[in-house]
Amino acid sequence: MQASISTKRSFIVQHRYWIIAAAIVLFLPPLSFFFQLTQESSFCGTWCPRMFFVWKKGATASQFFMGFLRSYMGVALVVSIMVSTFFFGRYWCSHLCPVGGAMETGNRLVPKALKIDYKHTPASSIRYGYLLVYLAAPALGIGNLCCNYCNFATIPRLFGAAFSQADMANFLRGAGLVNLGLVAVLGVFAVGGRGYCNLLCPIGAIDALFNRLGIRVGRRVRVDGDKCNGCGACGKVCPLWAIDVKEKAVIDQLSCMPCRQCQKICAQEAIGYGKVQT
């Protein structure tokens, strides 16, 4: 597959951490700017992107539809993410998501010796096993992953806990502490800081499918096989362990987000961003 890629290090490549920092400031406490536009203070409620598409056993069609209305900003967010991913790749995940961004940023403060490397785990197997149960358990009426295990609830409250007793209350219970543990072990203390995103984020899992589906139509991070010398530097810096390097680097579009760390590290300028040549 011939690709027409640009190796230009544009603003969004060079300043990704500044964009993430801006998203954190605008989304998360103490400012919670975006949430306050709709009378909220976190992702829970109107902005919840993870609950509305989960059908629960016994729910009628109208109850299911009411969930879409209740979380209308979450619905708008998810639709925007999927459409933009199809055409441009997973920029929400790499640049804008304050939750994944906070874990990745926190990860930069952790000494290398303390980081856990998940590179040898097949991310997509775990991710879609989790997504299957995420959708099936409530449909069968046997339980729920949604809400009980949610970093979209944990991270904003972690930021708010220093200021708000309501946010602090989230961590005075077993589920709150387990969520905090998951954010630490799979996020902040994982090599690259994106283990949670890669394994347990249901939006990330669905988004990754759109990324894979739009591979021929949309722009993606791609490898120029003629230039790649198989040095493996890109695989080492990929926070989603999406690059497999044997003779040449191969990017798994079912995991890749366009953070473009690989592009920045590639001395051969063999990795760039673009469409498939027609």
Next chain:
Amino acid sequence: MKKVVFFVLSVFISLFAATYRWGDSAHSMGLIKAEGGKALHPAFLESGWGGYTLISTATVIPPYSGDVRIVLEGQPQLSYSLYASHPVIDLGLRRLPTFKDDVFYGLMPGDRIALWAVIKPPTVDPVCKMPHQENFIRHTHNGKDYFFCSEGCLSEFQNSPGKYKDDRYVEGKYKLVFYDTKTDKSVLSVPVIFAAKGEASHAGQHQH
């Protein structure tokens, strides 16, 4: 093969996580209505935990508007604190109801509130679970004070102290009631049920 093994492992671990009931917390959703609103389902909590967190979210249904006082009712009375989710820095972009001293002020139709009740069960005789009274016998074990209703319970505890660790306990039916401050009528009542493990089949489950 490796991918299949990890997929199956992931399904099993996720199934365990999904079906595990968190006994120390529950989430209830309800509707605040002038004629008296109800919760979608009762909040089940498992007896035996040292503390509980109840998350109660509610939407105000037109035409109700007003101030509501929130009370956790039931016997014996429980010690609890109520906290409302509110932006840390109110940018004033939208009108928000305020929460102070267990009262929501200025609720308007369409408002959605999120309330966190942190509940502490009462001190009990760890053997018979009778709520603590002034005439109970004090006994110190491993640096901690325990209280017993009778010599019989104390001697049972002394025989096997490891069996009776929980000196905070609650069981029974409670209600988190939202009262309109003007009319003193209930505008929302959330049943809160503390039950032993097994009896509370939905203990701690977050349902929406």
